[in-house]
Amino acid sequence: MQTDIRTPTPNLLPQLTHARNPGMVLDLDWVASVQANTSAIERRAATLGGRRSVKKEYQAAWLLKAISLIDLTTLSGDDTPGRVQRLCAKARQPVRAEMLQTLGVPNLTVGAVCVYHDMVETAVRALEGSTIPVAAVSTGFPAGLSPWHLRLAEIGESVKVGAKEIDIVISRRHVLTGNWQALYDEMREMRAACGAAHVKAILATGELQTLRNVARASLVCMMAGADFIKTSTGKEAVNATLPVSLTMIRAIRDYEARTGFKVGYKPAGGISKAKDALLYLALMKDELGHPWLQPELFRFGASSLLGDIERQLEHYLTGHYSAANRHAMG
Incomplete structure (x- = not known):
């Protein structure tokens, strides 16, 4: 694994760099044919760390790449305008200026800032x-159980005040009962409500019971026009995992092979260490290749991840680890 730390990728929406996924007519035969070999998927995921390792300048390069892919997130009941403003300042300058200058990427930023609707205008x-x-x-x-008309109205309100991306949650019951038509119709309407804003479909994979359900839900959401598929809200008991990620990105690969349209991927929840980010980057490069290592097709949903990456970069430059409390997010 190699990359160039001197050329950060600008943050671009998917529709500005490749044709946006328009979706397609729901193909229930294709959905029914989708299976997931759980033991094989788990075995492949378990071996990833031993087969993919980067050190020294290459590790620094990949960590800088990871920063450019972070959706820097705050989704707490005690969020305040001041906290969101500080988070946005961190998004603009994710690592100390002198470190970025030394590393050759003075203009590096994160991929996006993710907040509740009430904080969109502030951000x-x-x-x-x-x-x-x-x-x-x-x-x-995170539950997605409010009245349907209010869910659609919430999308419209966020777009109206400037949100360029909308992370929606699907109704898990449609997956658990195998009602693929209902999931498709729901996703299609939410995609339409987003208009020009691109939509990330959160599957809440920790609540879908099986990897086969994850694979089928991924496919149906892409058929309905999702720009991204995302693992989790971060509020479930189990969030992003490598087996779930492998399942979802292979669904993305199959969808592109059949339709020609690229769909993005966002693991979220529980990714807090730099070494975890490196594993996800390795998995994406192995399975989908270089095009999916750009912000328009891959994001980390994270908050504390950035702080750990900054610590690792400081160690690379100085040989010493700093205290975690020197890298607060807001």
Whole structure:
């Protein structure tokens, strides 16, 4: 694994770099044919760490790449405008300026800032003049059980005040009961409500019971026009895992092979260490290749991950680890 630490990728929406996934007519035969060999998937995921390792300058390069892919997130009941403003300042300058200068990437930023609807306007103002988009979680996040018309209205309100990306949650019951038509129709309407804003479909994979359900739900959401598929809200008992990720990105690969359209991937929840980010990057490169190592097709949903990456970069430059409390997010 190699990359160039001197050329950060600008933050671009998927529709600005390749044809946006328009979706397709629901193909129930294709959905029914999808299977998942759980033991093989888990075995492949378990071997990844031993087969893919990067050190020294290459590790620093991949960690800088990871920063450019982070959706820097705060989704707490005690969020305040001040906290969101500080988070946005961190998004603009994710690592100390002198470190970025030394590493040759003075203009590096994160991929996006992700907040609740109530904080979208604050984030948009704080990021004005930058290329960093604001993402809003929506549709009754995290459970997705509010009245349907209110879920659609929430999307519209977030888009109206400047959100460029909408992270929606699906109704898990449609997956658990095998009602693929209902899931498709729901996703299709939510995609339409997003308009020009691109939509990330959160599957809440920790609540879908089987990898086969994860694979089928991924496919149906892509058929309905999802720009990204995302593992989790971060509020479930089990969030992003490597087996789930392998299942979802192989669904993405199959969808592109059949339709020609690229769909992005976002693991979220529980990814807090730099070494974890490296594993996910290795998995993406192995399974989908270089095009999916750009912000328009891959994001980490994370908050504390950035702090650990900054510590690792400081160790690379100085040979010493700093205290974690020197790398607060907000």
